[in-house]
Amino acid sequence: MILVTGGAGFIGANFVLDWLGQSDEAVLNVDKLTYAGNLGTLQSLQGNSKHVFARVDICDRAALDALFAEHKPRAVLHFAAESHVDRSIHGPADFVQTNVVGTFTLLEAARQYWNGLPETEKAAFRFLHVSTDEVFGSLSATDPQFSETTPYAPNSPYSATKAGSDHLVRAYHHTYGLPTLTTNCSNNYGPYHFPEKLIPMMITCALAGKPLPVYGDGLNVRDWLYVGDHCAAIREVLARGKPGETYNVGGWNEKTNLDVVHTLCDLLDELSPRQSGSYSEQITFVKDRPGHDRRYAIDARKLERELGWKPAETFETGLRKTVQWYLDNQDWVQNVMTGEYRNWLVKQYAA
Ligand code: NAD
Ligand code: DAU
Numbered sequence: 001m002i003l004v005t006g007g008a009g010f011i012g013a014n015f016v017l018d019w020l021g022q023s024d025e026a027v028l029n030v031d032k033l034t035y036a037g038n039l040g041t042l043q044s045l046q047g048n049s050k051h052v053f054a055r056v057d058i059c060d061r062a063a064l065d066a067l068f069a070e071h072k073p074r075a076v077l078h079f080a081a082e083s084h085v086d087r088s089i090h091g092p093a094d095f096v097q098t099n100v101v102g103t104f105t106l107l108e109a110a111r112q113y114w115n116g117l118p119e120t121e122k123a124a125f126r127f128l129h130v131s132t133d134e135v136f137g138s139l140s141a142t143d144p145q146f147s148e149t150t151p152y153a154p155n156s157p158y159s160a161t162k163a164g165s166d167h168l169v170r171a172y173h174h175t176y177g178l179p180t181l182t183t184n185c186s187n188n189y190g191p192y193h194f195p196e197k198l199i200p201m202m203i204t205c206a207l208a209g210k211p212l213p214v215y216g217d218g219l220n221v222r223d224w225l226y227v228g229d230h231c232a233a234i235r236e237v238l239a240r241g242k243p244g245e246t247y248n249v250g251g252w253n254e255k256t257n258l259d260v261v262h263t264l265c266d267l268l269d270e271l272s273p274r275q276s277g278s279y280s281e282q283i284t285f286v287k288d289r290p291g292h293d294r295r296y297a298i299d300a301r302k303l304e305r306e307l308g309w310k311p312a313e314t315f316e317t318g319l320r321k322t323v324q325w326y327l328d329n330q331d332w333v334q335n336v337m338t339g340e341y342r343n344w345l346v347k348q349y350a351a
Helices: 008-021 039-045 061-070 087-090 093-115 118-126 157-176 198-207 227-240 257-271 301-307 313-326 330-336 339-349
Strands: 002-005 025-030 051-054 075-078 128-131 180-185 188-191 212-214 221-226 246-249 255-257 283-286
Touching: 002 008, 002 061, 002 128, 008 025, 008 039, 008 227, 039 051, 039 330, 051 061, 051 093, 061 093, 075 093, 087 157, 093 128, 093 157, 118 212, 128 157, 128 227, 128 283, 157 180, 188 198, 188 227, 188 313, 198 212, 198 257, 198 301, 198 313, 198 330, 212 257, 221 227, 227 246, 227 301, 227 339, 246 301, 255 257, 255 330, 257 283, 257 313, 313 330
Parallel strands: 002 025, 002 075, 025 051, 075 128, 128 180, 180 246, 188 221, 212 283
Antiparallel strands: 221 255
16 A cells, blocks of 8 residues: 555645556545645545545644554655645745644654564655755746756745755655655646646636736746646656655746746637637736746756656647646536635735
8 A cells, every 4th residue: 555645635636546547556545634635536536445535634643653553555655735835925834834844744653664664665665755846946047947956945935845844855864764755846737736826727717707817927937747747757756766866857848927828818718718809818917926936947857867757748738638627627616616715815816
C-alpha cells in the first residue's frame, strides 16, 4: 500500500484516480478535508476496497502513528498543503501550520515507522515530497529557467513555507538517511482544479457572465503542465528516482496570463458560445497581487535525461480537454462553490 496525503485536493485526487486506474496497489488517502478537499472528486472510488480514506490532519502525530502502524505503507506521497498564494497573503498562519509543522510531523511519524522496518523494507521505503517551482522565486524575461541547482528565493508566505518543508525533507535524508525524493513542479491545470486558481476561475466566471479578473498588466508568465503529466512524473520518480535527489517537473509551456485567458475565451467561444460577442469582452484588469512573481519557468531536462519522462499533452490539447471537462462537470463546480468560497471571492475581489 502507498500512503497519499492531500488525496482529496486537485493534484492528489488526480494522482489517486490515475494510480488506481492502472495499479492493483491500494492507496491510504489521508486528508483533513479543508475547503480545498472534496470527496465528490473521489466518488467513482466508492466501494473500491483498494481506496481507504482517513480524515486526518497531518499535524496530528498520534493519528499518523496509528495509520502507519495499521496500514504499513511502502511509500508516502506527500501532496497535502495550503496551496493558494492569495490566501497565504491574507492569512499566512494556516500555511506555516500545515506546510511546515504538518510536513515536520509527517516526517517524524514516517521516520519512526521506517526505523522499525526490516532492512529490505527499510531500503525500499520512499518519502516523496511534492513541491513547487515557486521556491526558486521570480525570473526576469531573459533569465534561464529554474534548474535543480537554482538557489531558493521564495517571495510569498506560501512559497516560503513550501521552501521550509523542502529543507526539512532534505535534512531528514542528510541527517537520518530517510529515503526521500522531492519534485518541484510548475503550474498545473486540468480536471478538479479548485476555481480559486487562474484557469478554473476564468472558465467559471466566463460561463457565469462575470468579469474575468486579470491581475496587474496580465503579463506575468507561468509555465503550464497538464495535471495528468505531473502525476505520471511523480510515478516515475517514485519508481526510479534516486533517494536524496530533487527533480524539476515542467511542461515547457511559458505563457503570459493574458495569453492564457485569451486562449480560454477562444475555446469557450467555440465550445459554448455566448448569445452574442466573445467571452474576451469580460476581461477586466484588477489590482495586482502584492509581491507578484513576474515569471516562472522550469528546466525539466534532468527528469527526461535520467528517468525518460516527457509531458504527453501540449498546452493546446490539455487546455481543450480541461475546458470540455468543466463544461461537462458543472455539478462538481456548483458543489465546491460553498459559503466559504463565496466569502473568499468577496474578500479577494470585492474592491
Ligand atoms: P489543493 O489545495 O487543491 O489540495 C490540498 C489538499 O490538502 C486538500 O485536499 C486539503 O484538504 C489537504 N490538506 C490541507 N491541509 C491539510 C492538513 N493539515 N492535513 C491533511 N490534509 C490537508 O492543492 P493542489 O493544487 O492539489 O497541490 C497539491 C500539492 O502540490 C501541494 O503540496 C502544492 O504545493 C503542490 N504543487 C501544486 C501545484 C499547482 O499548480 N497546483 C504546482 C506545483 C506543486
Ligand atoms: O508554480 C506552481 C504554483 O502554481 C503552485 O505551487 C501553487 O500551489 C499554485 O496555486 C500556482 O500558483 P500561482 O500563484 O502561479 O497560481 P494562480 O492560479 O493563483 O495564478 C496564476 C497567475 O494568474 C498568477 O500570475 C496570478 C494570476 N491571476 C490569478 C488569479 C486567481 C490573475 O491574474 N487573476 C486571478 O484571479
